[in-house]
Amino acid sequence: MKKFSLFLILFISGHLLVAQNEVEKGLEAITKESLKGQLEFLASDWTEGRAVGTKGAYIAADYIASMFQTYGIQPFGDEAYTRPSRSERMAGARPEMYRTYYQSFGLIEYEPGDEQVFSVVTSKPGSESSMDFVYRTDFYVQTGTVGQKVQAPLVFAGYGYSDESKTYDDLKKIDVDGKIVVILQGYPGHGDTTSAGYEKYKPEGRYAAYYLERNKIQGLQDAGALAVIRISPDANPMKGWAQNDIYRDNGGFNESDKRPNPYYGNRMSLPGKELGGNLSTFTVSERVANEILSGSGINIEKFEEEVAKSLQPASQELAGKSAAFKTSVNSKVVNARNVVGYIEGENKDEFIVVGGHYDHLGKWDGVIYNGADDNASGTVGVMEIAKAFMATGKKPEKSVVFAAWTGEEKGLFGSTYFVREAKEKNENVVLNLNYDMIARNPENDSLGNQAHMVYTEANTVIGETTKKNIEDYDINLDLELRPSERPGGGSDHAPFAQEDIPIFYFMAAMHPDYHQPSDELSKINWEKMQNIIKVGFLNTWKFANSDDWKKTTVKPEAEVETE
Ligand SMILES: [Zn+2]
Incomplete structure (x- = not known):
């Protein structure tokens, strides 16, 4: 059946026959051998986990640039100038501008300093007393x-929580500014x-709890809060702070006599005009919580029970209580590099961006996080599509940018920087393909061919084209389509989607080796990876040579008005 339809297409039109051959040439360039050749290097120990700003990331970036060059992809990075030698200058040579494959930018790395001060101050008529608590005994702080x-x-x-419709809002009756x-x-x-309450507010999704807490903190910051103190009656926050544990569990894989270095203890930010994200968040021990709440009449257990039933916020001022703190932050600037190349199209001012991040977690306590799936696999996807485009022998209609992003693991910085720069230079980016983790199997994937693709819902053609390509080319992929109104989440399509640029994003599976040193080459499903890259190529080729996908579903007027 599938073969028949392909035959028909070939038979009906000579024009299509030519197009078919170009596409076939592109597809043939996507071989398992070239996938392996590239992935084995990117995920080798020599690149030391490719953490942004490290030597391993530099090696990886240079390798990617070399492959772009090998495939005939033009540089699309920063401008640089040649440096003629003295004798060349004497002979009349002048510095000449050229483009590099690297888009360099600075990131500010910061982590809490060793000294952190936190006190609870109680004021009564005629007196003021202060309790000075101890860092890593009574409190922990995520600094700004x-x-x-x-x-x-x-x-x-209360919980610092408000539901979407604001029928429940912990901030309604109090001023946190x-x-x-x-x-x-x-x-x-x-x-x-x-x-x-559980029935009504239970968040859905894998990272729901994480996003919930993050959104709460963001909401408090927006409302003018100076800092947040978190109380967690279910968990003992002192657990994990102890200095004298003999066998420390380091991320579930390694026993060590050294205090584990938490990956997210050190964070990064893109320098900007404003000082963003400067809210300190304290997590405190039970005795600190009791000191804060003493005299307020609040009993946490009772509070939780009552609010769960009544769904009525019970926030309140803490009369006579204040806190004093002084946080310290260690900081330095690191140089980060995206690798970007491009093929100039007939209509050179419209850009499709094919991207995936090449950075990963690096090396912690002597253990290398190879990140074979996350995201050496997607980086290879980008390089392979570049190779396939060149193999067609035809200049596409639109320009296609091939990008290996850095700083994704620290906060999508490479793609965010690219989108920001493109906007500043008025580059017309019309579509983004993102690859992140395209080579593993989810649980229960008995045929080893499951994956999913998230795409901008309004651009229905993206979904349709994908389905059709899988069918027409008989590709062994059980691809679940997940249209989304505005695709967000933790990968590099998000900065594009935020600017209302349509996106499509492939991922194979979440797995237990995610962000573990065991995310290694030996676990890669090569065939699935190859097939995901083929579909990505077929789609991008189609979109780079037609404007079909730009059609969007238009909402009926009535619906628009009521929004
Ligand atoms: Zn990733």
């Missing part, structure tokens, strides 16, 4: 990007699966 010195009143904001806000982890009813 620079150190802070603050004394401000404390306010209890200029205050230090005390919140509980979770949401109304989170601890009681039979409660009304």
Whole structure:
């Protein structure tokens, strides 16, 4: 059946016959051998986990640039100038501008300093007393990007939670502006699966709990809070702080006599005009929580029980209580590099960007995180599509940029920087393909061919074209299509989607080796990876040579008005 339809296409039109041959040439360039050749190097120990700003990442970037050059892809990175020697200058040579494969930018790396100060101050008529607590005994702090010195009143904001429709809003009756806000982890009813709150507010999705807490902190920052103190009655926050554990569990894989270095303990930010993300978040021990709440009449257990049932916020000022703290931050600037090349199209001012991040977690406590799937696999996908485009022997209609992003693992910095620069230079980016983790099997994938593709819902043609390509070319891929109104989440398509640029994003599977040293070459499903790259190529080829996918579904007017 599938072969028959392909035969028909070939038979009907001579024009299509030519197009078919170009595509076939492109497809033939995507071989398992070239996948292996590239992935084996990128995920080898020599690139030391490719953490942004490290030597391993530089080696990986140079390798990717070399492959672009080998395939005939033009450089699309920063401008640079030749440096004629003295004798050349004497002979009349002048510096000449050329483009490199690297788009370089600075990132500010920062981590909490060793000294952090936190006190709870109690004021009564005629007196003021202060309890000075101890870092890593009574509290832990996720600092902002620079150190802070603050004394401000404390306010209890329940969970610091508001649901989307604002029928429940912990911030409604209190003012958090200029205050230090005390919140509980979770949401109304989170601890009681039979409660009304749990039923109503239970977040869905794999990272729901993480996003919930992150959004809460963001909401408090937007409302003017100076800092957040988190109380987690379910967890003992002192666990894990102890200095004298003999067998420390380092990410579940390694026993060590050294304090594990938490990956996210050190963070990065893109330098900007404003000082962004500077809210300090404290996690405190039970005795600190008790000192903060003493005299307020708040009993956390009772509070949780009642709110879970009533769904009524019970936030309140903490009269006479304030906190004073001083955080310290160590900081330095690292140089990060995207690798970008391109094929100039007939209509050279419209760009499709094919990208995937090449950075990974690096090396921690002597253990290398190879990141074979995350995301050496997607990087190879980008290089292979570049190779396939060149193999067609035809100049595409639109220009196609091939990009290996850096700094993804630290916060999507490479793609964010690229999108920001493209906007500044008025480059017309019309579509983005993102590859992130395209070579593993999810659980229960007995045929080893499952994967999914997220795409911008309004551009229905992206989904249709994908389906058709899989069928027409008889590609062994059980690809679940996930249209999304505005695709977000933790990968490099997000900065594009944020600018309303349509995207499509392939991922094979989440797996237990995710962000572990065991994300290694030996576990790669080569055939699946090859097939995902083929579909990515077929789609990109189609989109680079037609404007079909630009058609969007238009909402009926009535619906637009009510929004
Ligand atoms: Zn990734």
